[in-house]
Amino acid sequence: MAPGTKRFLTMLAFISPWIIGFLAFFVYPLLLSLYYSFTEYNLLQPSKWVGLQNYSNLTEDSHYLNAVGNTVYFVAFSVPLGVLTAFIIAFLLNQQLRLRVLLRMIFYIPIVVPISATAILWMWIFNSNWGLLNNLLALIGIQGPSWLGSPSWSKPSLIIMQLWLVGGSVLIFLAALQDVPRALYDAAMVDGANAIRRVWHVTIPMVTPAILFSLLTGMIAAFQTFANAWIMTDGGPIRSTEFYVLYLYDNGFRFFRMGYASAMAWILFGVVVVVTVILFRTSAGWVYYGGEG
Amino acid sequence: MATTERKLTRRTFLKATGFSAAAAALSACVVAAPTAGDEAAPAAEQIELDYWYIWGGRGGEGQVAGCDLFTEHNPNITMHPLTAGGVIVDKTLAAFAAGDPPDLVDLILCAPLAGRGALIAVDDYIESSTVVDLENYQAAHLEAVNWAGERWGLPANEGLGWLGLARNRNLVQAAGLDEDALPSDFEELHAWAEALEDIDDDGNVQTLGMDIRGILTYPDCWSVVMGKRYFDGETFEYNFDSEEFVEALQIAKSFYDRVGAEKIAEFKASQEGQPIPSPAAAGRVGLFSGGSWTPGSLALNAAEGLEFGFSFVPDGAGEGKMPFFAGTHTAMILNGSENVDAAWQFLEFTSTDEYNRRVYDVSGFIMGTKSFIDSLDMNTLYPGLDFYTTGFSEGTRVWGIAPDPNWYLAWDGFLSLEEEVGFGKTDPVEGLQFLQEQLTTELAKVLNA
Structure with missing residues (x-):
């Protein structure tokens, strides 16, 4: 056996546990769900081929269209707001503050708290009667709304809650901010740039790779948002927080429509791929990687 | 006398540990010496049944107590009760699709699973049973076990009026x-x-x-x-x-x-x-x-x-x-159970006052069978509870859960x-x-x- 082949086989043998796991628990279910998306399948009986029917039925399903609308709203607001908030927090934490390390840790803690616990915590915060938020608003003379009970406020509430979870992006931005060469700020100061101009013309361009990363990961996560709505509102009131994956889950596991749910999953996959490609394509115009000519 | 120093190497340690573990495992397989009494008793096949239900807390404890009572009567059947929580349907579907469903499950009605071929019909069992008396159930409660002219389970747990x-x-x-x-x-x-x-x-x-x-x-x-x-x-x-x-x-x-x-x-x-x-x-x-x-x-x-x-x-x-709407929960046997007869025995047992009394004592759940309701003094339990039992007779339109798949x-x-x-x-x-x-x-x- 040629040494190269032997080395290759040895390498394969070492990574085979991962390959087997990847094929069995990722690729196989993935392909199976693609197949099921063209079938009528309820998890209890054999699937029946229906071609594109699940896909065409989706266009006539008003609840599906409502879920799409809710999800687009959530993505459109929560992702930019999340990136902006994370950047601002990271920027502040990058200053020479006392207790800087402690503050960084505090902002990261929500990430390691299970989402179910976070959801319960925020249900208390949002309670319109005795919740923290409305009590704070009352101090300045504002009568807070029924955050989770009102269809007008339920989505904004979940977006606000999402900002609680920006700790991961804060960390990424912090690392990026610390990579910005000091010399660039010095040069900008010599040229007479004030603090705002330094942020706008030096800091932000230098952290654009981190912005792209946060946008991408945030967007993918927001399209798949599930647990917070499932625990806090179960899609209500009047389906105002019925997000895409929540409706998908209900179809698959509560309404015996796994084929339909699989079609939904593949459409979501396609949308995420398209948006990701668009973001990558446009990034050439606004993302600056250090060292580029 | 000179002593030889013996060094414990890592290899020796691993060998010794390995032998000890193997010996321990083998010793666990040794059959205990039969006693005189054992010889006389025919060895009944040991059966294990998985039983899933929604309730945790006191409700779940009631189910466990009911299962224990069943095992007391049927020592060859071990029950594995499990609180599946609010996602019981989701879990059951996933388990079924994975080829490992529980033997028994308690849901509100049978039709969704029965209509999709996931349950065992129990009409023949009911007919040959000397324990189950359909007359003892509220007629409205029996609607919850129907699908396509057959019965697929029995009302069990929390069955009184629901409106x-x-x-x-x-x-x-x-x-x-x-x-x-x-x-x-x-x-x-x-x-x-x-x-x-x-x-x-x-x-x-x-x-x-x-x-x-x-x-x-x-x-x-x-x-x-x-x-x-x-x-x-x-x-x-x-x-x-x-x-x-x-x-x-x-x-x-x-x-x-x-x-x-x-x-x-x-x-x-x-x-x-x-x-x-x-x-x-x-x-x-x-x-x-x-x-x-x-x-x-x-x-x-x-x-x-x-x-x-x-x-x-x-x-x-x-x-x-x-x-008057009379809801209930229903216990049913899943298609795929390897012990259908034993599962039926449990189902049958849920119809007895003894079982319902044990569940009630632990969890407070009241089963709506006529004999069990008669055994309780509703007026002394909670103010107003008696409405939910007299409603069966005083209501002039008493319906149960629609057998809707x-x-x-x-x-x-x-x-x-x-x-x-x-x-x-x-x-x-x-x-x-x-x-x-x-x-x-x-x-x-x-x-x-």
């Missing part, structure tokens, strides 16, 4: 309303709600006259109230597109409109959305619909001094009949629709038409499978 109109007697008396002349139609109910309501100058609800979103979000409840079954289990037809359901939604909407949907939502959100008023809110709702769990829950949770009375929800069909979809759809109509977001006729078509399409899949 009553609860009234806060303190508020009713303060408003000067006559408890001997309770509302008999929805117009009178509105009059009562108005008398009980307290809205402040900003339009905020201080006391809600009638909370329409209790158990009345179930399409089964509106079925019996309006005198029209939303699903006919014999002709396999949905009736959501009928005028009775349009009227039902309009009635529900009229209660939203009284105060304003947003204001009601705010009020209910401040109660954490509990269908049963929370301790703090129990004194702030005049009338609400609830099931047999409501009297006990109020007695245990509502503020001291509050008293509640229970009566029939008004008749929406205009026939002057007293509607799409019950979960129907419930979810109707629940949302009632809210959407209440908020003025959806037209009742259009919404019901959509629901009707959606369910009819799904039913065709079930029937054609």
